[in-house]
Amino acid sequence: MTHALMVPNLPAPGALGNIDSYIQAASRVPLLTEEQEQSLARRFRDDEDLDAARTLVMSHLRLVIAIARGYLGYGLPHADLIQEGNIGLMKAVKRFDPDRGVRLVSFAIHWIKAEIHEYILRNWRLVKVATTKAQRKLFFNLRSLKHSSNTLNPAEVQEVAKTLGVKPEEVVEMETRLSGQDVALEGSSEDDDRDSARLAPIHWLADSAAEPLDVMEAAQNVRLQEDGLHSALAALDDRSRAIVQRRWLVQDGEAATLHELAAEYGVSAERIRQIEAKAMQKMKASMQKMLGMAA
Template identity: 30%
Template sequence: MAMTTTTTTTTTICSTISPLKSPCTSLQPPSVSSSSSSWKFGTNLLSKEAVTIAAANEAVVLARAAVKVARDAVALASLTEEVWFDGEGGRGVERDGRSDLMFRRKKRRKRRKGFGRLEVDDRKDGQCQRLVMYEPVQSEYFGWPEEAELCLRLQDQARLDAVRRRIAETQEYEPTLEQLAKALEMKKRSVNRILCNGRESLKSITCSHRKLVISIAIDYQGKGLGLQDLIQEGSIGLLRGAQRFDPKRGYKLSTYAYWWIKEAIISAISKNGRLIRLPGNTWAMGAKIAEANSVLRTALRRSPSYDEIAEVLNVHVSTVRLHFERTKSPLSLDRSLTDQGCMTLQEIIAGPDETIPEKIIEKQLMKQELEKLLQTLSKREAHILRLKFGLNGQAPQSCEEIGRLLKLSRERIRQIKVTALMKLRRIGIATNFKAYYA
């Protein structure tokens, strides 16, 4: 029985190490006639070879693991840098070389804490850098009763602020809490409670509708204001709508405040979206022209002309042309025209006609001729014409303004002006100035 067990063990060891070593057919167990010393020597030799082969296998596994770790390190080092903005502290912390797993875990932890993810592409020096900003955008959804209560508290604070502004305008200083309570015929504690409830309601409404504001603001990116500015303006519009919200009508605050958010964003773009501010009617016409331009471009598969846009909008062609001229982006006169920067835009733009020497001389001669003609009139007639047409270097004035200055009626000033012009026509003013307009 002892010999059978030894043979089985030796065969198992040989089958295990056979892929790495030569076949074990030559390693036969010693015969029964062999001495005990030779049998012990063969057994020790087999055990040493098995340990050596096992160690070699372990070394191969460790080498493969080291290669895998090195590849992962290279992949981590080649990842794009991302800037993470913590919503709580407001400070930027640079984190370089994050794997996808770490990225997902970070995103999940931030979402659980109530921080939403906003990605903005910021191009700087020709390179696109992705800014990942975390802000507290978790929406705390309220039911209709909670929304109604918050809006009513906000409206109470708005009425209190209106009284405060009225007192400040009257007395020219900010009223104290006691003066405010006396003006409202309320207790100081009640006024303080209204202010505290208003601040809490303002924060709750802003946080609960943050996603609504962001979804509207995203559609207006690239029109002159950044995403953060658009979100800020939309939040102001949200609070303005909440102050006018009537819970008794039965609809939700988000339905009513949608228009106020959109209107606040559009108004902010029209006021601050351009270096040179355009009037509000120009922006309204611009929206119609942009819509008509998009529809015609899709239908005609080319850029539409001014006449085609004017025909669709039923407006004059000059209105469309004037809009495109006014909405052009302003250019700096110091802008370089070449890569070397040796020439600027200011150096190639022609100056006004007043700077040309010939025009300056003509203007001086015309003033001399005009003074000779005014000397043929009475002093009052010449003075009124100078004030009316700005010949004295000042801005032209109306007959009413001249009448207040000379203590005469507007009709009397008009009569004197007409009489003076008739005298100049009889003298032949057209003949004297014909050379300047030839």
């Protein structure tokens, strides 16, 4: 018989005022036995028992903390990394199948890392730091492949490029981006020079998008675009809709290739490309018509 677990309601990282306090609180949450984990997972899967799901999440918070600690070198707050990892953990709990014979800890690692990776890339995307699968691999492995903190020499550049399957110039560019220094938005509090303080970036980084009317208009445009997308997709035939969704609207995992879809539908890759192009043209016309009517 599985004993009930007393699991506290733990606030988000940083809510306790100190990240160390959060880590200590998370470490006090009891670990689950395999029997307890299986029972809780089945309660959540079969009965939608949210208390069971909460217990599964809480008992694995220390796993998220350990994984997040490995990404501190990217200059992002530890609390934010943990919070994003917690989102990945919740996604893992939602998808966990207790009948697969795998412990949740093994299943959750992928989801936690994936969420943290996406968070890091979103924060570095201002400079388009990684836009392809190979560049992402380079981004997350470059530090570990460097033998020292010094700049890579030509031979090391070639070695890293060969190991990760990217171009040498991409290695050099990525290293330059990762070695860039942060610039303070505000002037130093110790600087009494008022002219220098006025030259701080915070004074010339105006954000017109923060105006209430602009924010409301942007939100309305987003809703119109989403409604237009759903309407345009609904107007397609089943095959065209499936191809567009699997090529461009994939939420988790990678988009399907033309050749993969060709094999699935028993046609050529060129035929899939033609169907996709025709469907995209039809959707574009439908969305433009809908946005024009709303203007």
